[in-house]
Amino acid sequence: xxxxxxxxxxxxxxxxxxxxxKNTSETEENGEExxxxxxxxxxxxxxxxxxxxTNAKHAIHCLTVIGQIEGHYILPPQxxxxxxxxxxxxxxxxxxxxxxxxxxxxxxxxxxxxxxxxAISELIAGMKKPTVSIVVGGGHSIGVPLAVSAKHxxxxxxxxxxxxxxxxxxxxxxxxxxxxxxxxxxxxxxxFVTKNSAMSASRxxxxxxxxxxxxxxxxxVLDGETAVKEGLxxxxxxxxxxxxxxxxxxxxxxxxxxxxxxxxKGSAKKQNNKEKSRKNITAHKTEEIDEQRAVSLLNMICSxxxxxxxxxxxxxxxx
Numbered sequence: 001x002x003x004x005x006x007x008x009x010x011x012x013x014x015x016x017x018x019x020x021x022k023n024t025s026e027t028e029e030n031g032e033e034x035x036x037x038x039x040x041x042x043x044x045x046x047x048x049x050x051x052x053x054t055n056a057k058h059a060i061h062c063l064t065v066i067g068q069i070e071g072h073y074i075l076p077p078q079x080x081x082x083x084x085x086x087x088x089x090x091x092x093x094x095x096x097x098x099x100x101x102x103x104x105x106x107x108x109x110x111x112x113x114x115x116x117x118x119a120i121s122e123l124i125a126g127m128k129k130p131t132v133s134i135v136v137g138g139g140h141s142i143g144v145p146l147a148v149s150a151k152h153x154x155x156x157x158x159x160x161x162x163x164x165x166x167x168x169x170x171x172x173x174x175x176x177x178x179x180x181x182x183x184x185x186x187x188x189x190x191x192f193v194t195k196n197s198a199m200s201a202s203r204x205x206x207x208x209x210x211x212x213x214x215x216x217x218x219x220x221v222l223d224g225e226t227a228v229k230e231g232l233x234x235x236x237x238x239x240x241x242x243x244x245x246x247x248x249x250x251x252x253x254x255x256x257x258x259x260x261x262x263x264x265k266g267s268a269k270k271q272n273n274k275e276k277s278r279k280n281i282t283a284h285k286t287e288e289i290d291e292q293r294a295v296s297l298l299n300m301i302c303s304x305x306x307x308x309x310x311x312x313x314x315x316x317x318x319x
Contacts, residue, residue: 058250060102060243061094063087065146069120071113082109084116091123102130102246105150111141114166114185118142118192121149125196130249134242135159135224135233145189147233148196152245154237157224161232163207164219198231 065087067080075081094100105124111117124131124146133150135143140162147153147161155161166186172178186208194201207220207230214221227233235241 058101058247059099060104060246060250061100063090063094063103063105065105065107065109065120065143067108068110069112069117069142069146071116073113081112084113084120087120088123091120091127095127095129100129101250102132103127103150104242104246105131105133105146107133107135107139107143107147108137109139109143109146111143111162114142114189116142117146118188121145121192124149125192130246130253132242132246132249134237134239135161135227138162142189144232145192145196148193151249153197153234154242154245155224155227155233155235156238157236159224161222161227162214162219163204163222164214164217165208167217193232197233200231203230204232 065082067082068075070081070083091103094103103124124133131150131152133147133153135147135153135155136159138160139147139155140160141164144161144163147155166182166189168182190201190204190208193199193204207222209218210220211218213219222230222232224233224236228236235245237245
């Protein structure tokens with residue numbers, strides 16, 4: 001009997017231990033699933049919206065321009081590309097989304113399609129929302145207009161930017177019209193860069209046509225400090241500097257939006273003052289008219305043309 005009881009107690013203990021192990025394993029699995037789901041959700045949020053931090057001071061969108069700018073022709077699959085047909089609708093969505101307060105553009109590009117790069121640059125430059133760009137690694141070729149398109153630009157000290165003339169791959173016709181087309185396209189780039197930076201057109205052309213710096217091409221390579229000294233980039237700094245600059249721009253834009261109400265009040269006050277001055281002018285005029293009438297009445301009485309009788313003025317003929 002005692003042996004049977006011992007066996008039963010041992011069996012019950014074993015069953016309890018196995019149940020506890022199952023419960024712990026289930027809780028661990030549930031915890032891992034929750035962690036995996038949260039990680040997947042965060043990754044999907046980054047892919048969908050570009051907003052990395054949800055508990056930040058301001059909601060900013062992070063846009064990365066990496067690899068080669070892909071334009072009208074599809075590049076080989078081994079190339080890391082930024083497709084302009086993806087970037088353009090993203091910029092439109094950022095501009096009209098009220099939840100996004102600013103745009104941070106991180107650039108590490110070797111260049112690419114000229115017209116696609118200029119199209120993206122023009123859209124960024126035309127945005128009303130605060131925009132800040134930061135060049136990390138490199139901002140070469142058409143990456144230069146992309147870097148200066150933001151309202152404020154940064155570059156890290158180790159990054160470089162290559163400035164060179166327009167190039168084209170494939171078959172070309174050796175005729176004057178081709179050279180004219182290249183020249184006009186180059187002027188478009190120069191005008192955009194000089195309009196959105198502190199560099200002059202003559203200096204940009206000079207750097208573009210340098211012959212003793214690049215081995216297989218003409219042009220110049222500017223490091224971070226040189227790009228800032230030349231006026232191509234606004235400031236030297238890292239990620240924290242770019243984010244803080246964007247925060248400051250967001251806060252200053254919020255303050256400017258509150259100012260129009262005071263302007264309206266000021267304009268209303270000005271309008272009231274104008275109305276008061278008009279009333280004063282009209283009152284002054286009426287007073288002048290009354291004085292003129294009184295003088296004329298006195299003259300007529302003195303001359304005998306008017307006679308005052310029974311509280312009325314009557315002409316001497318009627319009297």
